[in-house]
Amino acid sequence: MPASTVTPEEAFYNRRRFLRKLGLGLAGSALLPQGLAGATAGFPAKLNPKFDGAGLKSTDFDYVTSYNNFYEFSTDKGEVKKLANEGWETEPWSIQIGGLVENPFKIDVNGLIKKVGGVEERIYRFRCVEAWSMVVPWDGFPLKKLIELAQPDKNARYIKFTTFLDPKSAPGQRGRNIDWPYVESLTIEEANNDLAILATGVYGKPLPNQNGAPIRLVVPWKYGFKSIKSIVKIEFTRNRPRNTWQLLAPQEYGFYANVNPEVDHPRWSQASERIIGGGFFARQPTLPFNGYEKEVAHLYKGLNLRLHY
Amino acid sequence: MRFLIKLLIWTVVLLAGLYPAYPLIRAEASVLADPAKYLLEYYGKTATLLFIGVLSLSPFKILFPKFELARDLNRHRRLIGVSSFFFALIHLGFYLVYTGGFTAFFEDIEKPFVLLGLSAFFLLLILAVTSTNRMVRMLGGKKWKWLHRLAYVAAILILFHQALQEKAGAVQTVYFFAPLAVLQIMRMGRLFTAKHKST
């Protein structure tokens, strides 16, 4: 889609923000509960029966939205919710798609949701590299749909995702311990897998800021850090982009980061996981590819997953 | 006065030890989400801060002899040190919960990070066990003093244990240990100049 068609929408949102800054548009924003100001299009979303999380018990909304790794705000998971809701604006939000594609474009998130035909609900396991896990009902759309819109050329082999950069609103980004902004990447094959989605909501509500509003990646067979939050840019590349955690600690975090109970982290075992919200002792064995072996194992045929962790 | 200082130390230690009851009772979601991890980290930090506190007292006393509180606190190094050991013990207890019991613990032992913590813990154990008056008498002042220099080894092990578990730069470790490092360097500087003056 040509960039010109999205301009009116952006202008519309910019005007809304301008009005809000003047204190005129407050009525609308005041209706949204704290932290729920992300992409608002596509609700209510219907559950996709193929990904209904049969047999899984969703983690309470409170835990999902109060226990967040989002180093842009704080390394303390309990502080993120507060800090991500102190003036960080996630609306309007536009996202830029480019690199090795036939059709580069920039689009407002709500416009993008309409363009891909709305969102659906999917219940996924979520396994953090820190050996804890949740079950999250996400609302989103297949990443594949965005790839179709962009039409990558035949040289594109990887997709690089970039998070927002705004040290004024994100106190964690004022520290120099990490080379901001956060970046992540997938192979095109991974990105085209049915399981990979761009999420814009949880529990039928727009993504709270602390969960990566207004749009984030969710790749449930990989450790959580691959599921990059608050995306502003998606680029198709020929060479493999390095991801933030790999740059920070290559001996601990790799490119693939597939959930794998057999490969320990240097400081802890990945064989089992603590279940968030289950008290002191709730624990379960970790499954290969986080339980999505059937769906994704073929992507890694012949790859030594011990070396390519 | 001695009694008041002791009361002060006990109050601080007990409050520090019981503090986590507050978020637990208030059922704060971020704490209840993964309580074993929260408590593990909390008691690791309190144990470390108390340990750094003990090791800071004698250089502080030497460098600032007019500061009475430091002198008074210094008389209760044993109490503070043993409290630190006790928090380390709780830290170890929650580690067992966090990692899923003894089997998991024994599998993790070979990890350098865990080994560092465990070595530090054993040193703290030795220090705590030999801290009684009877032990001081049994060992004799000289030997006891020598043995208790192990505290510095323990501090270095704890420093690396803490630094290794930090995910993006050892920021917190630097905050924790910098004051102690400065005090120790100042004390060494003092000793050095004193020596040169006297010769």
Ligand code: HEM
């Ligand atoms: C007994 C053996 C020990 C074991 C198995 C152990 C294990 C651990 C573990 C698993 C963590 C959390 C790491 C993470 O979140 O990635 C940790 C953190 C920590 N430990 Fe230990 N530890 C031990 C002894 C000690 C001792 C003796 C001290 C100090 C007196 C200590 C001080 C700390 C500190 C300061 C932290 C960082 C807490 C934070 O900031 O989150 N540990 N330890």
